[in-house]
Amino acid sequence: MRLRVVISIFLVLTACGEEASQPQDSTQGSTPAAGPDLNFDDRIYERNVVFMTVGADSAIIVPWLFRSSASEQGVERSAEGWLARAGLWELFFTDRWDSPSTRSPLHIHPHGSMDLVVGPDGVLDAILYEEGPRQLEVIIDEGMADWSGSRGETYRVHQGAVHFVNLRIEGMILDMSRAHLREDPYPGEWMFLTGPGLLALIIEETSGSPNYTAWGRRGEEEYRWPDMEVEWSAVRSFEEARRDVPVAWEMRSDDGEVEISLESTGMELRAVTDEGPVLPVEGLYQVSGSLVLAGDSLEVRGLVRHLQR
Numbered sequence: 370m371r372l373r374v375v376i377s378i379f380l381v382l383t384a385c386g387e388e389a390s391q392p393q394d395s396t397q398g399s400t401p402a403a404g405p406d407l408n409f410d411d412r413i414y415e416r417n418v419v420f421m422t423v424g425a426d427s428a429i430i431v432p433w434l435f436r437s438s439a440s441e442q443g444v445e446r447s448a449e450g451w452l453a454r455a456g457l458w459e460l461f462f463t464d465r466w467d468s469p470s471t472r473s474p475l476h477i478h479p480h481g482s483m484d485l486v487v488g489p490d491g492v493l494d495a496i497l498y499e500e501g502p503r504q505l506e507v508i509i510d511e512g513m514a515d516w517s518g519s520r521g522e523t524y525r526v527h528q529g530a531v532h533f534v535n536l537r538i539e540g541m542i543l544d545m546s547r548a549h550l551r552e553d554p555y556p557g558e559w560m561f562l563t564g565p566g567l568l569a570l571i572i573e574e575t576s577g578s579p580n581y582t583a584w585g586r587r588g589e590e591e592y593r594w595p596d597m598e599v600e601w602s603a604v605r606s607f608e609e610a611r612r613d614v615p616v617a618w619e620m621r622s623d624d625g626e627v628e629i630s631l632e633s634t635g636m637e638l639r640a641v642t643d644e645g646p647v648l649p650v651e652g653l654y655q656v657s658g659s660l661v662l663a664g665d666s667l668e669v670r671g672l673v674r675h676l677q678r
């Protein structure tokens with residue numbers, strides 16, 4: 370598909386003539402395992418698909434964020450499509466809707482101007498956005514790494530692309546899934562970082578001790594750091610939520626094998642309606658910085674999905 374895009378302070382996505390093939394109604398992809406006796410009414414499911422350029426002059430990030438929860442009346446669903454470039458964020462798609470009851474509320478569904486392309490094996494191949502003359506396509510290609518967390522969450526890193534200005538821009542894609550019981554604390558923040566030599570890093574906040582854990586791949590080498598120390602090295606006031614938020618991070622694995630320094634190059638924050646003097650915060654950061662891995666110093670950049678409850 371040929372696509373044209375005009376990017377300024379606000380992004381305008383412009384399409385040309387070809388139509389995408391009609392996708393299936395849902396996709397399985399990387400989702401937490403579910404036994405036959407699982408009570409879906411007790412769980413909230415999260416699926417996030419993030420495209421990121423690697424090594425290009427200008428970083429481009431396209432996160433698709435999906436969430437679903439089931440009840441006796443059906444499944445409540447939401448989806449957001451974001452695009453970041455040069456530190457500017459645009460929410461180009463957002464919607465909430467209800468769908469009929471199903472035994473598989475964890476599967477994501479197309480809706481409105483957002484469609485899915487699903488392969489014959491039920492794996493997500495692409496996410497398409499089209500509204501009038503505006504279009505954007507994220508393509509998921511060959512898998513590179515596959516990691517699982519202690520609570521059933523999955524992280525899969527793929528080669529991939531996004532279509533801009535009649536060009537297929539190559540990059541990496543994170544496809545992650547996780548779920549939690551409705552009465553449990555909401556899972557914490559996560560980070561997706563990329564760098565030279567097919568470097569990919571996933572850093573996840575946990576609900577216990579240690580506070581963070583991480584996985585990495587560089588070339589053919591894979592790493593796991595079960596205990597990561599993460600500190601905010603700089604903060605700013607977010608008055609809408611009446612609390613501070615980070616703008617820089619320092620991270621170090623417990624074994625000293627990896628050290629990471631990150632700074633925000635652009636953020637999009639929102640306070641979540643709640644009771645109390647201090648409100649929860651959800652946000653997206655575009656970040657850049659440096660990483661020292663096994664004595665090698667590398668430049669990295671990426672996405673921080675920030676959550677404060």
